[in-house]
Amino acid sequence: MTHALYIDLPEHFNFRSTVYSHGWCELPPFALDTEKWRLSYVFGHAGKSIPAVIYEQGKRLRIDVEGDKFDKEQIIRDVRHILRLDDDLNGLYDLIAGHERLSWVADKGAGRMLRSPTVFEDLVKTICTTNCSWGLTKSMVNNLVETLGAGSLRSGKAFPTPAAMADVDSDFYRNEIRAGYRSPYFVELADAVASGKLDPEAWLTSDLPTPELKKEMKKVKGVGDYAAENLLKLVGRYDGLALDSWLRSQFYKNHNNEKPCPDKKIERHYKKFGEWRGLVIWCDMTEKWIN
DNA sequence: GCGTCCAGGTCTACC
DNA sequence: GGTAGACCTGGACGC
Numbered sequence: 525m526t527h528a529l530y531i532d533l534p535e536h537f538n539f540r541s542t543v544y545s546h547g548w549c550e551l552p553p554f555a556l557d558t559e560k561w562r563l564s565y566v567f568g569h570a571g572k573s574i575p576a577v578i579y580e581q582g583k584r585l586r587i588d589v590e591g592d593k594f595d596k597e598q599i600i601r602d603v604r605h606i607l608r609l610d611d612d613l614n615g616l617y618d619l620i621a622g623h624e625r626l627s628w629v630a631d632k633g634a635g636r637m638l639r640s641p642t643v644f645e646d647l648v649k650t651i652c653t654t655n656c657s658w659g660l661t662k663s664m665v666n667n668l669v670e671t672l673g674a675g676s677l678r679s680g681k682a683f684p685t686p687a688a689m690a691d692v693d694s695d696f697y698r699n700e701i702r703a704g705y706r707s708p709y710f711v712e713l714a715d716a717v718a719s720g721k722l723d724p725e726a727w728l729t730s731d732l733p734t735p736e737l738k739k740e741m742k743k744v745k746g747v748g749d750y751a752a753e754n755l756l757k758l759v760g761r762y763d764g765l766a767l768d769s770w771l772r773s774q775f776y777k778n779h780n781n782e783k784p785c786p787d788k789k790i791e792r793h794y795k796k797f798g799e800w801r802g803l804v805i806w807c808d809m810t811e812k813w814i815n
Numbered sequence: 816g817c818g819t820c821c822a823g824g825t826c827t828a829c830c
Numbered sequence: 831g832g833t834a835g836a837c838c839t840g841g842a843c844g845c
Contacts, residue, residue, distance in 0.1 A: 547823080655824040660839055704838020705825090748825045768823040820843080830833085 529587040529600060534609055536617070538633030539580045542607050544813045545637045546806075550662060551649055552669040553683050554638075565606070566675060567641065568682025569598055573675025578603060585609075590679065608636035611760065616800045629807045634814050637806070639758045643724035644717055645683045646758045651706055651713075651746040653754075653768075660702075667701045689714035709746035716744075727759050734761050753802065762802035765794060774809040 533539075543549050543563050549556045553566035562579040575590040576599065587603055604610055617630040629635055640646045652664045672688045673681035689710060692700075697707035716722035722744070730737050734756060741752040753764030765771070767787055775790050776782055794801040 650823095653823050655822075655837080656839065657822045657841070659822090659841070661823075663840085698838080702839065705836090706838075709825095742825095746825070750824060754823085766823090769821085770823040772823095817845090818843105819845105820841105822839100822841095824837105826835105826837085828834090828836105830831105 525590075525592055527589045527592075527594075527596075529589060529596060530581075531585040531587070531600060531603060531609065533580075533583055533585055536613065536630070536633045537607075537609065537636070539585070539607075541632045541634040541814050542636040542638055544810075545634065546810065547658060547661075548638045548640070548649070551665045553673065553681060564680075565641075566673075566680040566682045567594075567599060567602060568674050568685060569595060571674055571685070573673070573680055573682040574599070575675075575680040576603075578607075602641040606639055606641055608639070611636055616803060619797060619800055620804065625808060625811075626804065628811065628815060632814050634807055635803055637757055637803075640683065642683075643727055643755070643759065644686055647713070647724050647744065647747070647755060648683075648689075648710070650751045650754050650758075651709060651744075652703075654706075654746065654748070654751055664701055664703055664706075671696075671700055686714050686717035690718040706746055709744075712745055727755070730759075734763050737761070738764065757802050757806070761799075762804075763799045764802050765791065765805050766802060771805065771809055775805070778809065 540561065543556060548554060549563060555564040557564070560579070562577050564575065564577050567574040567576060574594045577588045579586055585603070587599060589599055613635045616635055620626040620629055640649065648668070649665055652661045668684055669681050670677065672684035672692065674688070675681040694707045694711050697703040697710050701707070703710060713722070717724065727737060727741070732740065738752045738756060741747050741755055747755070750766055750768045753766035756764050757766060767790060772790070776784055779793060780789070794805050797804040
């Protein structure tokens, strides 16, 4: 049985721009139907998998949820979180108003970076993006969900809980997930979160200044400068650029005649955007995805 | 078929 | 604090 839930859309929100904001929509338990323009996600609540389909219907967002037993308020909260419905981007839009290359961002309601319902899931996925091709990232995340996620392959599997990930050893990550040298990192991370020693969800509401919060994030094995700054963006702090090889190559192409340059030159280019610079570079480099 | 390079980097040892 | 070398995987590429 399917139940429909509805959320009123905020001003300046664009469903497609948000879903296409980065590659997360390709990583399970997300799935995207680009013909009907529906975003699927399998929520994991209380050890159960709850498949849902999210799409626009008029001026509202409709969420079709499978099953009878689910927490309606939690589903709504999670959807608001993953689509960043409560983010206030007016500061960004004011800053780039009239800018030759960036005025499209406000016109297209862009700037909301799709994220997972939990910081833990974003943390694991971010580690899966490091030092490998996007294809391998997809493979590792797919293996994690298929082998350790709650639910069935037919109805859909949720992202594994910290406890489920802590329940397997390094060899499992190496042989089944194909995570290579990241394998012991996942064991250590899952143990820390499952035991309560580490609470990545607290990063969402942390009072720490960004440099201090970044240091906290980098204490997690496998999280370096790029990964920490990517996670900072996903918790709503945009004062780091999160430079990786893809972002650098796009900058060279768009702003440096396709020639490599030092990171400092990229940093100088976006310095004027202050606390929004991390989001500005991301929008600047992903314009073709949205337009 | 085989070797090399590199992709949405990070860790450790060493200076 | 800065840097060299090692690290899994798998696809692309040259030979």
